[in-house]
Amino acid sequence: MTRSTEYESYALLSNDERESFEFEREVDNSSGAHKQARSARPRSHDRCAALPWVFALLVVVAAANGITLLYMSRIMNTVYADLSTDELEFANPYHGLDALYRSGTIASSKIDPIQNIPRVVAQVFPGRPKELAPVGEHDLFNKAFGTLSPHEKHLQVSPSVHTIAQFRALDFGMEECSLVIQLPGNGDRIESKEPFLFDPLSTLDVFRLDAPKPLDVRKLSYTTRPPTKEKIATVTPRAGEETPVTRFPCVWGSLHTFEVACSSASDCLVDIWSSQNTTYGIYMYQHQTV
Structure with missing residues (x-):
């Protein structure tokens, strides 16, 4: 209803x-x-x-x-940790050779000095102490192979730039080393596109650093560089010449780290790149000891 x-x-x-x-x-x-x-x-x-x-x-x-x-x-x-190899043992590939040569039952062959280029060469900046060392300045990208890192080393020294170089002595029985600096002469070919800059009045101080482990360039700066152990030489390099710096014992497998800076009395300038085919800058020789 x-x-x-x-x-x-x-x-x-x-x-x-x-x-x-x-x-x-x-x-x-x-x-x-x-x-x-x-x-x-x-x-x-x-x-x-x-x-x-x-x-x-x-x-x-x-x-x-x-x-x-x-x-x-x-x-x-x-599994995916970025593990460092610094703590790994540097295995001896010359097992038994030391005992063999000490026994006097074998005569060693004469071997010419072996050139040893640095494993690490990097720049640090006293005026910018926290700035990290440059990495991959000449890296280039190739579509077929990806990023390529040319085998080039850079020696650059000025009042505002120091160069740190680290070597590893490898060869058995070649355990006396000499550190040298070589610069190109006027007629020498320079493969790098970078110019060779040099003040002939430059005087360089070379220091030994206390670095028992390999340097990590990605963390290297003037502040984080290894502490100075001693000053080993003051040298005045010449263009077109190989300038000796120091001679020292270098047991196979040992690391040797140096810092190159302007002498306090010199407003110096050295800037040179080396390539796979040319060895300019700082390097060392290993001399026969057996």
Whole structure:
């Protein structure tokens, strides 16, 4: 029945019938509200019962993520760790030769001095003590082979630049070394595109550094360079000549590190690159000792 029809029927009822009709309507309304309340109560109860399960699921997911991150961190620190080789033993490839030559049962052959170029040559800057040494200045990219690093060394010395060079003596029985500096002459060919810069009045101080381990050029700066052990020479190099610096014992496998700087009384300038085919700058010879 529609609302208007209901009102028309209600107007035709007597007082007693109206009271009975209103009572029935109130009973129906209260019964509907009671049913609605009963139907809403289980839903609220179901939500409360589901909360612990949702919370438990979140805990499980968070724990799984934490374990995964810890496992990945362990892999990165072990399997893919950037491990240094500084602590590895430098194995002896000449096992037994020392005892053999000491026995006197064999005569050694005469061997000319062997040229030994530095493993590391890098520049540091006294005026910018925290600036890292340049790396890969002449690196080039090739589409077929990727990045190529030419075998070039750089000797650069000025009031604002020092050069550090590190050598490793390798050959057995060639355990006396001489350090030298060589510069090109006027008619010498220079393969590098860099110009040869040189002040003929330059005077250089050469220091021995206390570096028992290989240098990491990526971390090398004037501040982090190895401490100075001693000053070994003051030299005045000449263009087109090989200038001796010092001579010293060099047991095979040992490291020898030097720093070249302007003498305090000289406003010097030396800047020369060497290539695979030319050896300019600083290097050493190993001389026969057996």
